[in-house]
């Protein structure tokens with residue numbers, strides 16, 4: 001029997017009102033969210049100027065090319081908190097406000113930056129980082145990344161220490177995560193559907209338990225956006241193996257997690273930093289593994 005997915009109900013829906021919890025089967029969901037998004041994104045990102053050059057957003061414009069914009073998958077306009085903000089710029093204050101309405105103090109949204117899919121997640125790290133690990137008090141957790149043989153690749157906390165990765169340092173309680181699933185390159189999302197992995201709750205430890213995972217609808221891969229690790233991935237076209245700092249895979253067929261994108265908050269607008277100005281062009285390798 002075909003699996004069905006229920007789009008999340010709008011937080012403003014009266015209790016018991018069912019129509020916003022629209023039910024889609026997997027094929028419909030992929031058509032609504034992935035194919036439409038990926039089709040548009042692919043058309044943009046593989047244009048004449050090429051994938052890598054599109055990564056060169058220019059920071060400082062307060063809503064220019066470097067700005068991250070909301071992406072509302074078709075069919076979920078009434079079920080996500082940013083349903084009427086399609087292609088509007090993302091702001092720190094918007095995420096904070098939404099986080100204040102949640103159980104965990106977290107919020108997240110799908111977005112697009114320079115034609116590429118991203119997810120932005122707000123985690124109340126500053127407020128909770130000195131508390132003992134406890135349920136529904138999320139903070140960013142730095143852990144070791146391991147390959148498929150179990151060998152440790154590196155420690156996520158190194159990105160806070162190594163000046164090469166200064167642009168990735170945790171700031172503003174936000175993370176920007178590249179939105180292509182390392183399994184087969186679908187676009188995972190934040191709470192677009194209802195299941196245990198997307199519920200508004202949180203467990204410490206980077207395990208598959210607890211909700212608030214980034215969930216890939218295609219084959220149910222899960223990622224914990226509160227766990228930062230160092231790991232490796234392989235570019236599908238060139239075969240190059242590269243290291244990255246990213247969020248942790250917690251379950252499903254994906255071999256590893258997804259990389260972080262360096263960002264800044266400029267007059268409240270969330271922007272990707274200018275890779276060239278920061279001298280971190282090498283980071284471009286991280287975002288082409290699906291090419």
Ligand code: FES
Pocket residue numbers: 181182183184185186216217218219220221252253254
């Ligand atoms: S493409 Fe994401 S789980 Fe398969």
